[in-house]
Each structure stands twice: as C-alpha cells, then as structure tokens.
Amino acid sequence: MSRIITFIGKAGIGQTTLAIATAKWFSQQGKEVLFVTHNPSPNAEILLQTPLTHISQVVAPNLQAVQLQVTTMLDQTWEEVKKLLSLYIPIPDSEEIYSGELILLPGFDSFLYFNAMRQYYQSGEYEVIVYDSRGDLETLRMLGIPGMLDWYFQRFGKIFEGFSLHKIADSIGGPIASAIVSANVDAEKLQQGVDQVRSWIAEGIAVVGDTSKLTSYLVTSNEMGAIAETRWLWGSAQQINLTVNGVLAYQCQEDGNLTDLHQAFTPLSVTPIPALHEHNWNPLLKALPDFNDNHRSPLPLKIDLESRQLFVFLPGFTKKQVKLTQYGKELTVEAGEQRRNIFLPPDLQKLSIKAGKFEEPYLIVAFEEKQE
Amino acid sequence: MSRIITFIGKAGIGQTTLAIATAKWFSQQGKEVLFVTHNPSPNAEILLQTPLTHISQVVAPNLQAVQLQVTTMLDQTWEEVKKLLSLYIPIPDSEEIYSGELILLPGFDSFLYFNAMRQYYQSGEYEVIVYDSRGDLETLRMLGIPGMLDWYFQRFGKIFEGFSLHKIADSIGGPIASAIVSANVDAEKLQQGVDQVRSWIAEGIAVVGDTSKLTSYLVTSNEMGAIAETRWLWGSAQQINLTVNGVLAYQCQEDGNLTDLHQAFTPLSVTPIPALHEHNWNPLLKALPDFNDNHRSPLPLKIDLESRQLFVFLPGFTKKQVKLTQYGKELTVEAGEQRRNIFLPPDLQKLSIKAGKFEEPYLIVAFEEKQE
Numbered sequence: 247m248s249r250i251i252t253f254i255g256k257a258g259i260g261q262t263t264l265a266i267a268t269a270k271w272f273s274q275q276g277k278e279v280l281f282v283t284h285n286p287s288p289n290a291e292i293l294l295q296t297p298l299t300h301i302s303q304v305v306a307p308n309l310q311a312v313q314l315q316v317t318t319m320l321d322q323t324w325e326e327v328k329k330l331l332s333l334y335i336p337i338p339d340s341e342e343i344y345s346g347e348l349i350l351l352p353g354f355d356s357f358l359y360f361n362a363m364r365q366y367y368q369s370g371e372y373e374v375i376v377y378d379s380r381g382d383l384e385t386l387r388m389l390g391i392p393g394m395l396d397w398y399f400q401r402f403g404k405i406f407e408g409f410s411l412h413k414i415a416d417s418i419g420g421p422i423a424s425a426i427v428s429a430n431v432d433a434e435k436l437q438q439g440v441d442q443v444r445s446w447i448a449e450g451i452a453v454v455g456d457t458s459k460l461t462s463y464l465v466t467s468n469e470m471g472a473i474a475e476t477r478w479l480w481g482s483a484q485q486i487n488l489t490v491n492g493v494l495a496y497q498c499q500e501d502g503n504l505t506d507l508h509q510a511f512t513p514l515s516v517t518p519i520p521a522l523h524e525h526n527w528n529p530l531l532k533a534l535p536d537f538n539d540n541h542r543s544p545l546p547l548k549i550d551l552e553s554r555q556l557f558v559f560l561p562g563f564t565k566k567q568v569k570l571t572q573y574g575k576e577l578t579v580e581a582g583e584q585r586r587n588i589f590l591p592p593d594l595q596k597l598s599i600k601a602g603k604f605e606e607p608y609l610i611v612a613f614e615e616k617q618e
Numbered sequence: 619m620s621r622i623i624t625f626i627g628k629a630g631i632g633q634t635t636l637a638i639a640t641a642k643w644f645s646q647q648g649k650e651v652l653f654v655t656h657n658p659s660p661n662a663e664i665l666l667q668t669p670l671t672h673i674s675q676v677v678a679p680n681l682q683a684v685q686l687q688v689t690t691m692l693d694q695t696w697e698e699v700k701k702l703l704s705l706y707i708p709i710p711d712s713e714e715i716y717s718g719e720l721i722l723l724p725g726f727d728s729f730l731y732f733n734a735m736r737q738y739y740q741s742g743e744y745e746v747i748v749y750d751s752r753g754d755l756e757t758l759r760m761l762g763i764p765g766m767l768d769w770y771f772q773r774f775g776k777i778f779e780g781f782s783l784h785k786i787a788d789s790i791g792g793p794i795a796s797a798i799v800s801a802n803v804d805a806e807k808l809q810q811g812v813d814q815v816r817s818w819i820a821e822g823i824a825v826v827g828d829t830s831k832l833t834s835y836l837v838t839s840n841e842m843g844a845i846a847e848t849r850w851l852w853g854s855a856q857q858i859n860l861t862v863n864g865v866l867a868y869q870c871q872e873d874g875n876l877t878d879l880h881q882a883f884t885p886l887s888v889t890p891i892p893a894l895h896e897h898n899w900n901p902l903l904k905a906l907p908d909f910n911d912n913h914r915s916p917l918p919l920k921i922d923l924e925s926r927q928l929f930v931f932l933p934g935f936t937k938k939q940v941k942l943t944q945y946g947k948e949l950t951v952e953a954g955e956q957r958r959n960i961f962l963p964p965d966l967q968k969l970s971i972k973a974g975k976f977e978e979p980y981l982i983v984a985f986e987e988k989q990e
Contacts, residue, residue: 258630288846316955346943347773347950349766349957352759353725384756387724394721401719474660571718578719583688585721 248367249458251537252377253494254385254483255465256475260496262289263522264465265378267530271537272374273309280366281311283378284359290378295525310372319358321345356388364446367453381465383482383583389460390486390584392450397587399444457489457540464493464511468502473510480511481562481607482582484546490514491543492535497521500533511561514543544607551593554613558588561607568609570602579609620739621830623909624749625866626757626855627837628847632868634661635894636837637750639902643909644746645681652738653683655750656731662750667897682744691730693717728760736818739825753837755854755955761832762858762956764822769959771816829861829912836865836883840874845882852883853934853979854954856918862886863915864907869893872905883933886915916979923965926985930960933979940981942974951981 251268253261262283269281280302283290290313291298296305298313305311324345359379366375379385387394453459462483466476476493483490493511498504498518507516519533548557558579560568569580575595577588597613604610623640625633634655641653652674655662662685663670668677670685677683696717731751738747751757759766825831834855838848848865855862865883870876870890879888891905920929930951932940941952947967949960969985976982 256630258628288850289843292843292846317952317957344945346952347945347948347957347959349762349769349959350759350955351725351766351770352728352756352763353723355756355759355955356724384724384727387722387727390721391724394723397721398723471661471664474664478660573716573719576719580689580718583722583727585689585719587719587721 247459248370248372248375250363250367250375250377250453250460252379252381252385252389252460252462253465254381254462254476254479254490256472256479257380257382259465259467259472260522261381261465262378263293264463264494264496264519264530265376266290266293267519267522267527267534268537269309269311269374269376270306270527271531271534272376273306274531276308277373278371279309279374279376280372281305281309281376281378282314282363282366283311284314284355284380293522314359314362316350316355316358319362320348320350320354323358323361324348356384357391360388360391360450364450368449382479386479386482386486386488386584389454389488392447392454393486395443396447396451399447400589451487455487455489457491457543460488461491461537462488463491464514465496466493466507467496468498468504468507470506473506477510477562478582479562481560482584484559484561485579485581485584485586487546487586489543489545491540492517494519494534547588549591549594551591554594554597554615556588556594556609556611556613558586558609558611559607560604560609563607565604565606568604570609570611572599577611619831620742620744620747622735622739622747622749622825622832624751624753624757624761624832624834625837626753626834626848626851626862628844628851629752629754631837631839631844631848632894633753633837634750635665636835636866636868636891636902637748638662638665639891639894639899639906640909641681641683641746641748642678642899643903643906644748645678646903648680649745650743651681651746651748652744653677653681653748653750654686654735654738655683656686656727656752665894686731686734688722688727688730691734692720692722692726695730695733696720728756729763732760732763732822736822740821754851758851758854758858758860758956761826761860764819764826765858765958767815768819768823771819772961823859827859827861829863829915832860833863833909833912834860835863836886837868838865838879839868840870840876840879842878845878849882849934850954851934853932854956856931856933857951857953857956857958859918859958861915861917863912864889866891866907919960921963921966923963926966926969926987928960928966928983928985930958930981930983931979932976932981935979937976937978940976942981942983944971949983 253265255261265283266281269279273279283298294305294311296311298311300313300315300318302310302312363377366372379388464476464480466472480490493507493514493516495504495507495516495518497520499520500518502518504516504518515535517533517535520529522530544559546559550557556577560581563581567581571578575590577590579586579588594613600612600614602609602611625637627633638653641651645651655670666677666683668683670683672685672687672690674682674684735749738744751760836848836852838844852862865879865886865888867876867879867888867890869892871892872890874890876888876890887907889905889907892901894902916931918931922929928949932953935953939953943950947962949962951958951960966985972984972986974981974983
C-alpha cells in the first residue's frame with residue numbers, strides 16, 4: 247500500500263529541503279520512494295544536484311524523483327477530454343484545437359497536480375510518495391478537491407435530480423419540449439463516466455482522512471511571522487479534514503529556545519531540524535522524527551452522538567474568524583478563506599442547535615435534546 | 619488615472635514588507651494609496667500593526683488598506699451569477715443553493731482576486747494601488763487572465779461561429795433539430811453579457827501591457843536559490859506580456875557584494891533595500907527606487923516587420939526550456955509552465971518560418987521573404 251507524505255507551512259522556510267530529506271530517510275530504510283515536486287523553479291534540482299524532468303528517474307538507490315509539468319499533463323488530459331467531447335460535439339477538422347495551444351487558466355494546475363498524484367498513488371509502484379507541494383492554502387484546496395467535488399455533486403446533483411428532463415421540457419415549452427424528451431442522449435455512457443469520477447472522489451476523501459495514507463507535517467522556523475502563518479495553515483488544514491501529525495522546526499537547534507514554538511503548536515510534537523550545509527544531509531536525516539510512528543493528533547472533527555455535540559478542531563483561529571451556519575441537513579463552518587460543509591448524521595439532522603461556541607481551539611456545537 | 623504596482627519573486631523573501639514600504643512611499647508623496655493584500659495570513663497585519671478586513675480602512679494619512687476575502691467576494695459574485703442563471707434555468711426555491719454554502723475550488727481565488735482588482739482600478743478612487751500578491755506563477759496566471767480569456771474567446775469562438783445553430787441541428791437530426799432552430803433564446807441579452815466581458819478583457823490586456831498602468835518589480839535576496847527562482851519568474855512574466863521594471867534586493871546593503879545579482883538581472887537596475895528593524899520604515903523608504911521614473915526595460919515582444927523578425931524576450935530560461943510551434947496564424951511559445959500564443963500580424967501570417975533560434979535571452983523567429 248502506498249502512503250503520501252506532504253508538508254504545509256509558510257513558503258521559503260525550507261519545505262523542499264525537508265521533503266528531500268524525508269525522501270532520503272525512507273529510501274535509506276529500503277522503501278521504494280518517489281519524490282514528486284511540482285515547483286517549476288530550479289530549487290529542487292539545485293538541492294538534488296540533478297536536472298529533473300516530468301518522467302521519473304532514479305536519483306539514489308530506492309529513490310526516484312519527478313518534476314510535474316503542467317503543460318505536459320494538460321496535453322495528455324486534453325486528448326482524453328477531446329475523445330469524450332467528440333462523442334457529443336461535432337468539431338470540424340479544420341478548426342481543431344491542438345493541445346499544444348491550450349493556455350493554462352488559474353486552477354488548472356491544481357486539478358492536474360491532483361490527477362497526477364492520484365495516478366501515482368493508485369499505480370501502487372511506490373511504497374512512499376513524498377510530495378513537495380507549495381504547502382500553502384492552494385495546496386490545501388488541491389487536497390480538498392475530493393471533498394469539494396463531493397459536496398458539489400451532492401448539492402447540485404440534487405437540483406438536477408429534482409427536475410427530470412420532462413420537467414425541464416415543460417418549463418421551456420414549445421417544440422423544444424418534445425424534442426428533448428425524445429432526444430437520443432447516451433445516458434448510460436454518461437453515467438459510467440460520472441460513476442468513475444465519483445469513485446475517485448470517494449477514494450480521495452478516504453485517503454485525505456486517513457493519516458496512515460496521507461501524513462502531513464507543518465514546517466516552520468522559529469520566527470514570529472512564520473509561526474503565525476504556519477499556525478493559520480494548521481487551522482486551515484482542518485477545514486479539508488486533514489490531520490496534521492507534527493511540526494518540523496527548520497534551522498532550529500535542539501538546545502535552542504523553542505518555548506514559543508511548543509506553545510504555538512500544542513499538542514503537536516515539535517522536532518527541531520538543523521540547517522543544511524554543503525549538501526551534507528546526515529544531520530537532517532538524524533534529526534527527523536520517526537515517520538513510521540503514527541502520533542496521535544487531534545482529529546479535525548469529532549461527533550459525540552450521546553451528548554449530541556460536535557467538536558470541530560480549529561487551531562490558529564480566533565473566535566472572530568470562525569463563522570457557523572446551518573443550512574438544512576448541513577453545518578457550514580467558515581474559517582481561513584475556506585468553507586467546510588458537514589453533513590449531519592441522521593440522528594442530529596432533525597435536532598436544532600442549542601449552542602455554538604468557540605472555545606479555542608474547538609468550535610463546539612450542541613444540539614437540543616428533543617426533536618423539533 | 620490609477621496605476622497598480624506589484625511584486626514578483628520567491629516567496630518568503632519579504633514581498634509583503636516591500637509592498638507596504640512602497641505604499642508608504644507613495645502616501646508620503648501625498649498620493650491617494652490603496653494597499654491590497656490577498657494573503658489571508660496574518661503577515662500584513664503584523665507589519666502594519668493593525669487588523670485588516672475586507673473593507674478598506676485608513677491606516678495612515680492617504681493610505682488605505684484592505685485584505686481581500688475570497689469567501690466574501692464569492693458570495694457577492696454568486697448573487698450576480700444566480701441572477702444570470704435564473705434567466706435560463708428554473709431553480710425550485712426549495713433547492714436553492716446559498717452563497718454561504720459554496721466551497722472554493724482551486725482557481726476560484728484567482729478569478730475573484732482579478733475581479734476585485736479590476737473593480738478597484740476602474741473605480742478611479744485611488745491614484746496608486748499597491749498589490750501585495752503572492753508574487754509567484756499563480757499571480758502571473760492571474761494577471762494573465764485577460765490574455766488567456768481573449769485567446770479562448772478567439773479560438774473556441776471561431777469553432778462556434780463555424781457551425782451555426784442550423785448546422786448543429788442538422789448534425790443531431792431528428793425532432794430536436796427543428797426545435798433548436800425555433801427555440802426562443804434571448805440572443806441579444808446573451809450578446810450584451812459577452813460584449814461586457816470582452817470589453818473588460820480588452821482593457822485588462824491594455825493595463826497589463828502598459829508599464830505606466832501596471833508596474834512590476836522583482837523581489838529577491840542575495841541568496842543563490844532566491845536569485846534562480848526570481849530569474850525564472852522574470853522570464854515567466856514575459857509570457858503574459860508583463861514588463862518588469864527593476865529588481866529590489868531585500869536585506870542587502872549598498873556596499874555589499876551584489877555582483878551576482880547585477881549579473882543575473884542585467885539590464886534591469888538592482889536596488890538594495892536594508893532589512894526592516896523594529897517597525898522603523900525610514901531606511902527602507904529612503905532606499906526604494908523612484909517609482910515615478912519609468913525605467914526603460916526590455917519589452918516582452920518586439921516585432922520588426924521590415925526584417926520580418928520577432929524577438930521574444932525570455933530571460934531566465936535555457937534553450938532546452940523554450941519550445942516554439944506554429945499553428946496557423948499563431949505562434950505558440952512554451953516556457954516556464956506557460957504558453958503564450960502570439961497572433962501574427964497580417965504581413966507575417968502568410969510567410970513561413972525560416973529560422974527560430976534561442977539566443978539568450980531572446981527567442982528570435984525569422985520569416986521567409988516570399989509568400990508561400
């Protein structure tokens with residue numbers, strides 16, 4: 247079974263360095279490791295002292311490395327999309343859009359990265375995949391894709407279920423009505439495609455929610471701004487249901503003053519890692535925590551059915567920054583430029599909220615005892 | 619007239635600090651300044667020693683500051699979108715999607731930031747807008763939105779022009795054909811919407827391409843990794859037709875050894891800026907370049923019709939990283955995880971390419987003298 251390790255934290259602190267150290271750590275244990283960087287900058291290449299391409303290559307025993315290239319991924323995906331489109335839209339040959347022309351719009355990157363990581367993970371070729379992501383909110387949005395899509399499917403799907411083709415036809419009226427009703431849409435083929443995507447979504451949600459499959463560490467320095475931003479990202483990670491396993495304090499000494507760090511990230515364990523000097527990775531490898539030891543970290547969401555209480559773990563936020571709303575069967579928690587929609591378990595769906603209070607670091611939602 | 623100043627460079631080097639210094643620089647000159655940060659992290663707030671919200675507030679004489687909030691922007695935009703959709707799709711009240719539920723998918727942020735910046739710029743309320751962006755490839759993709767959308771409109775629009783409604787109807791056949799033909803689509807209203815968007819796109823392209831309207835500076839430190847990444851971003855900026863005006867070398871001393879920096883960024887002027895200490899901004903303000911002096915910087919694209927040559931400025935890339943393709947009337951330049959489609963001027967459209975060579979930092983494309 248594959249597992250993915252990734253890092254979250256303020257940019258420029260040394261995430262790529264620690265990702266490479268982590269990849270080396272596992273490969274020295276004899277694990278088959280893939281180091282994936284999506285940073286198109288030369289940073290990983292300088293650190294690995296090897297040019298990287300979009301095809302994975304062996305850079306050390308048991309260690310392969312690949313630099314994701316969005317343009318290449320876009321080309322491959324476009325061919326798939328075109329095949330699918332051509333089933334429905336007749337595109338004249340003279341006007342063909344070549345994949346090589348396509349320009350990347352914002353957000354394309356994240357979906358392509360997500361898809362690439364999904365493929366590496368599902369290939370089963372690697373025991374450990376170390377993912378050197380950007381480690382910021384955009385990375386969290388990327389890891390949150392399965393959850394987000396699931397919500398969009400459920401919510402918008404309900405609308406479309408709501409009105410059948412016949413109803414749409416009626417509301418439009420006229421000759422188009424009967425035409426739609428008798429149109430020959432290949433519903434089965436369409437449904438197969440949708441089912442495939444939905445099964446990926448379900449697996450994605452399972453991976454993100456399971457620390458033995460996706461392990462994430464915070465990366466910070468001992469500097470105030472870095473601590474504040476990393477704490478904020480820690481809270482943001484909860485919004486996509488990602489459990490954070492610990493903190494790597496880069497460029498810090500074991501005997502340094504780490505009081506602020508420990509305080510900021512309680513109850514996570516904080517591991518000081520010395521700076522990399524002249525490509526000597528050994529001090530870093532020795533300092534790294536045991537990634538095979540699954541620390542117990544606070545879960546992003548805990549539901550206590552007996553006391554009818556919901557505990558949403560939201561470190562790094564203040565009361566002012568957290569907003570709670572109830573829409574029908576779901577609770578929406580807004581914090582850190584993200585929204586999380588929690589579908590309530592059936593037992594709680596029909597109860598009304600008695601109290602919602604933020605007791606740092608938990609948002610606690612209590613439900614009335616009796617049914618409305 | 620408004621102008622926008624923004625910064626590009628490796629994250630974590632001090633872009634937010636320099637953006638705030640720049641905002642202070644202009645406000646001390648009596649200009650009406652808006653500082654816009656889209657970083658949801660607490661960094662700007664710590665530096666400004668003021669909590670920021672999504673509503674602009676006065677933080678110093680002539681200086682307002684605002685922190686863009688994507689969730690708020692999403693809510694506002696959703697109301698607009700819903701109004702538009704309701705013209706075409708009947709959504710039952712019971713299944714209404716509330717803006718407060720909507721989850722942000724990757725890419726949404728960039729479009730919302732872009733839209734917010736467009737509104738601030740077009741409001742004409744501010745003489746200078748200092749935009750503390752993320753300063754990375756995603757920011758370039760954001761600033762590139764007008765150019766990208768323009769290409770998508772032109773290319774895909776051509777396909778849709780290609781087949782009229784009647785042709786689509788024919789290819790589908792059956793009763794749906796006559797239905798489509800006689801369907802009552804409010805074509806005029808639709809066209810008005812499209813025209814509005816296209817005029818925004820045209821203005822956006824004009825702003826990005828004019829250094830008096832959008833001025834950008836690179837931010838780097840004197841460290842090798844930072845220089846390499848910032849150079850790469852410099853080249854990437856050319857791909858969205860963004861002229862870079864100069865380099866701010868943060869945490870550098872005037873008398874320090876800046877040889878590497880000067881060499882890496884020739885012919886741009888490199889301005890060393892001392893580090894910020896204990897909220898004393900004066901040394902930084904004194905060191906900043908004169909933003910009113912419009913340095914002459916290399917243009918991203920130069921076309922010499924007489925010699926039938928195209929010069930694409932691409933610093934920071936090697937020959938291996940640059941790819942040139944011709945598709946009909948356009949040239950596609952691929953470099954740095956980006957594509958730029960250059961629509962050829964009519965005089966060159968019918969000529970075939972004689973040579974395309976990369977002579978650092980220019981990609982030079984020469985066309986045959988005679989028509990094919």
